[in-house]
Amino acid sequence: MKGEMRVTTPHVDLPRSFTLKVAEEHGVYGSLKKALAGIKPDDLIQMVKASGLRGRGGAGFPTGGKWGFVPKNIPKPRYVVCNADESEPGTFKDRIILERDPHLLIEGCVLTAYAVESHQVYIYIRGEYGLSIQRVSDAVREAYKAGYLGKNIQGSGFDCDLTVYAGAGAYICGEETGLLDSLEGKRGHPRLKPPFPAVVGLYGSPTVINNVETLASVPAIVEKGPEWFAATGVKNAAGPRIFAVSGHVNKPGLFELEMGKVTLRELIDYHCGGIRNGRKVKAVIPGGASTPFLSADELDVTLDFDAIQAKGSFMGSTAVIVMDETTCMVHAALILTRFFAHESCGQCTPCREGTHWAETILERFEHGGARKEDIDILIDIAAEMGGGRTICALADGAIGPIKSTIQKWRGDYEAHVPGGCPRNGELCEVSW
Amino acid sequence: MAKLSKETQDKITDLKDKFPARRSAVLPSLHYAQAELGYLDDATLAEVAALLEVPQSMTAEVVGFYTMFDRQPRGRYKLEVCRNISCALMGAKQLTKYLEQKLGVELGGTTKDGKFTLLETECLGACGYAPMLMIGPYFYENLTRDKVDAIVGALAEDRDPPIRPAGYPEMDGEKPKPLAKANSASAEIRDRLAVSEGKK
Numbered sequence: 211m212k213g214e215m216r217v218t219t220p221h222v223d224l225p226r227s228f229t230l231k232v233a234e235e236h237g238v239y240g241s242l243k244k245a246l247a248g249i250k251p252d253d254l255i256q257m258v259k260a261s262g263l264r265g266r267g268g269a270g271f272p273t274g275g276k277w278g279f280v281p282k283n284i285p286k287p288r289y290v291v292c293n294a295d296e297s298e299p300g301t302f303k304d305r306i307i308l309e310r311d312p313h314l315l316i317e318g319c320v321l322t323a324y325a326v327e328s329h330q331v332y333i334y335i336r337g338e339y340g341l342s343i344q345r346v347s348d349a350v351r352e353a354y355k356a357g358y359l360g361k362n363i364q365g366s367g368f369d370c371d372l373t374v375y376a377g378a379g380a381y382i383c384g385e386e387t388g389l390l391d392s393l394e395g396k397r398g399h400p401r402l403k404p405p406f407p408a409v410v411g412l413y414g415s416p417t418v419i420n421n422v423e424t425l426a427s428v429p430a431i432v433e434k435g436p437e438w439f440a441a442t443g444v445k446n447a448a449g450p451r452i453f454a455v456s457g458h459v460n461k462p463g464l465f466e467l468e469m470g471k472v473t474l475r476e477l478i479d480y481h482c483g484g485i486r487n488g489r490k491v492k493a494v495i496p497g498g499a500s501t502p503f504l505s506a507d508e509l510d511v512t513l514d515f516d517a518i519q520a521k522g523s524f525m526g527s528t529a530v531i532v533m534d535e536t537t538c539m540v541h542a543a544l545i546l547t548r549f550f551a552h553e554s555c556g557q558c559t560p561c562r563e564g565t566h567w568a569e570t571i572l573e574r575f576e577h578g579g580a581r582k583e584d585i586d587i588l589i590d591i592a593a594e595m596g597g598g599r600t601i602c603a604l605a606d607g608a609i610g611p612i613k614s615t616i617q618k619w620r621g622d623y624e625a626h627v628p629g630g631c632p633r634n635g636e637l638c639e640v641s642w
Numbered sequence: 643m644a645k646l647s648k649e650t651q652d653k654i655t656d657l658k659d660k661f662p663a664r665r666s667a668v669l670p671s672l673h674y675a676q677a678e679l680g681y682l683d684d685a686t687l688a689e690v691a692a693l694l695e696v697p698q699s700m701t702a703e704v705v706g707f708y709t710m711f712d713r714q715p716r717g718r719y720k721l722e723v724c725r726n727i728s729c730a731l732m733g734a735k736q737l738t739k740y741l742e743q744k745l746g747v748e749l750g751g752t753t754k755d756g757k758f759t760l761l762e763t764e765c766l767g768a769c770g771y772a773p774m775l776m777i778g779p780y781f782y783e784n785l786t787r788d789k790v791d792a793i794v795g796a797l798a799e800d801r802d803p804p805i806r807p808a809g810y811p812e813m814d815g816e817k818p819k820p821l822a823k824a825n826s827a828s829a830e831i832r833d834r835l836a837v838s839e840g841k842k
Contacts, residue, residue: 336767642736
């Protein structure tokens with residue numbers, strides 16, 4: 211398959227890949243042994259910096275840089291937290307690692323803990339991911355027994371404990387400081403930054419928070435070297451990403467592809483077998499619900515951070531949502547806006563009120579009663595919500611679908627004035 | 643007036659000093675309590691707080707914030723349909739309507755026999771396998787009317803659905819724990835929510 215590069219999903223198709231036996235047979239924990247036997251913690255940080263690995267959760271922050279911010283000279287514990295609260299609509303990539311290769315994730319977590327000299331890891335998994343919680347918990351028990359967790363790991367003198375923590379249903383807990391508050395037993399309210407978690411994080415202590423796919427990338431970097439990783443992909447985008455494709459394609463699913471080597475159009479037409487029923491594509495969300503929509507003429511873009519950003523959208527969590535020509539963009543914007551209104555934590559007025567009012571107005575478009583000037587009111591609301599007026603990025607994400615659909619499919623909105631949806635309120639033609 | 647069994651009480655008190663801050667035990671404790679009782683009323687929130695020796699405000703504050711916690715009794719089988727974009731593109735709304743008709747309840751309602759509650763949720767991370775339905779700890783994906791009929795038909799008679807939930811391919815030789823029969827799904831949830839090894 212063009213562009214395929216399996217770094218975090220090499221084992222997921224193997225029977226019982228979630229067991230220690232199968233994982234060890236395929237080399238999992240080899241990198242941990244290698245690091246504990248001969249790589250100094252600070253050198254490990256340097257390796258990850260040199261690899262060019264950037265966060266796979268959505269923001270794309272350089273991973274080694276994040277680790278480097280953690281102070282090692284203060285008398286507080288340091289924590290490593292794995293963000294497994296995968297809940298950005300369209301995103302289902304971390305789940306495959308949690309369910310089918312939990313040992314690779316644990317190896318990545320312990321390597322990270324070793325690098326920043328932490329002795330406690332938490333894996334925060336969204337509560338709805340029942341099988342993930344079970345598989346990771348089982349793997350943790352196996353890893354303790356086999357000496358990959360606990361005291362004196364593999365005779366190295368390094369101690370590391372790992373605790374699995376289940377969320378309870380809140381999108382905002384995927385925001386890293388919202389997650390920390392949740393882990394502390396509170397409502398998941400994002401925190402003002404600075405201070406950043408690397409300095410003041412979990413329980414007020416220095417904390418590294420990384421996404422599942424990010425942490426699962428670390429063992430390969432240790433095994434094959436940072437130079438190998440850095441030489442893959444394209445500028446500012448080293449290594450592969452797991453693209454999670456959903457919507458109106460013939461073969462939706464997960465594709466771990468080297469960044470920058472495949473275009474969005476190729477992903478849809480070749481990897482996913484094109485659009486269902488021979489239809490044409492109308493819109494694609496390239497990186498999860500928070501990223502602006504791309505139109506059919508913007509799909510010849512390579513799948514890497516800079517190229518997608520140059521089109522005015524983001525790579526985000528590499529959740530590619532494909533909509534065919536029968537899809538109503540007003541309805542799509544309504545579904546996403548309703549989601550953001552539901553998930554706004556309520557701390558900041560622009561987000562709490564803005565998502566609510568945008569939803570109300572979009573309902574008006576959908577069900578009747580919208581006026582033509584409501585289109586501009588939506589644009590106004592979006593302008594008031596975005597641009598750093600809020601503690602976290604939820605509001606900035608929420609305006610992406612609204613702004614981009616108005617900008618690119620204004621006609622869809624005008625067709626809803628004033629009588630509501632011209633197609634009886636259906637999002638798209640679907641035979642179910 | 644303790645409503646929680648001794649077993650659940652012990653699980654909760656065991657969490658008291660598991661974390662650097664006592665408060666971190668609140669969410670897992672509420673999961674345990676709900677797994678046993680099916681929902682969390684005010685008395686249970688107070689009981690959990692008392693067991694953890696934290697102010698009642700700490701349990702009351704979070705219960706409304708997290709969507710997995712139920713404040714009212716639900717049916718034995720909670721059917722939760724994802725309504726977000728990827729599932730909607732593949733017929734989630736039609737699926738919900740079909741279930742409404744089939745069960746004779748409106749969204750949010752519980753069947754008269756107390757067996758099924760029909761709910762919608764936001765994205766559950768099954769986007770490429772839409773439309774989907776979460777029942778207890780399990781995801782049922784790539785749903786068709788036939789599959790829904792088979793799942794609901796079996797559960798109506800407290801039998802396990804003839805369809806494997808997501809994540810249990812034949813090649814693994816793993817059988818999912820039973821979903822049917824009183825509270826076994828809850829027991830499963832209790833199991834998997836065990837805060838695993840590791841200490842403060």
